[in-house]
Amino acid sequence: MIGREDDIVKNGATGERVRFVLTATETGGELLVLEDHWTRPGHVVPRHVHPGIEERWTVIQGTVAYNVDGVETIAGPGDTVVAPAGTPHSARDAGNGEVLVRIEMRPPLRWEDFVRQLFALANETLEDDVAARSILELFGEFRPEIELAPEEAPDEDA
Numbered sequence: 001m002i003g004r005e006d007d008i009v010k011n012g013a014t015g016e017r018v019r020f021v022l023t024a025t026e027t028g029g030e031l032l033v034l035e036d037h038w039t040r041p042g043h044v045v046p047r048h049v050h051p052g053i054e055e056r057w058t059v060i061q062g063t064v065a066y067n068v069d070g071v072e073t074i075a076g077p078g079d080t081v082v083a084p085a086g087t088p089h090s091a092r093d094a095g096n097g098e099v100l101v102r103i104e105m106r107p108p109l110r111w112e113d114f115v116r117q118l119f120a121l122a123n124e125t126l127e128d129d130v131a132a133r134s135i136l137e138l139f140g141e142f143r144p145e146i147e148l149a150p151e152e153a154p155d156e157d158a
Contacts, residue, residue: 047151
């Protein structure tokens with residue numbers, strides 16, 4: 001069955017919920033489609049890069065500010081924004097409310113596994129140093145899928 005209503009993972013730390021609509025297994029490794037529900041106002045996705053994955057967002061509900069390679073785009077319902085593979089990007093709730101975004105990852109590589117493991121880790125009660133080490137280990141294991149990107153330096157000419 002495609003788009004199982006019950007295939008949802010929750011992040012207890014952020015309140016975020018992800019529903020896997022179409023998995024890499026179901027598409028022969030071509031595509032992963034998920035719905036990402038930000039339940040808490042002010043949600044922020046830190047700047048990062050997917051070295052080998054294109055990420056495409058279509059806003060279903062709410063308003064999102066995407067920063068893709070230094071260019072900010074404000075997107076509302078029906079708008080689509082794309083981060084090509086290898087392009088630093090971040091996102092934030094620009095409407096201070098709940099957000100629902102449909103995300104397509106091409107090719108998905110192991111993105112589904114990363115999300116499931118990250119959310120499971122976020123739901124564990126760990127000491128801060130253990131949690132930090134575990135998250136760093138997770139990012140190391142999934143380096144082809146994701147790397148944290150440093151924040152952009154402010155434009156000194158502005």
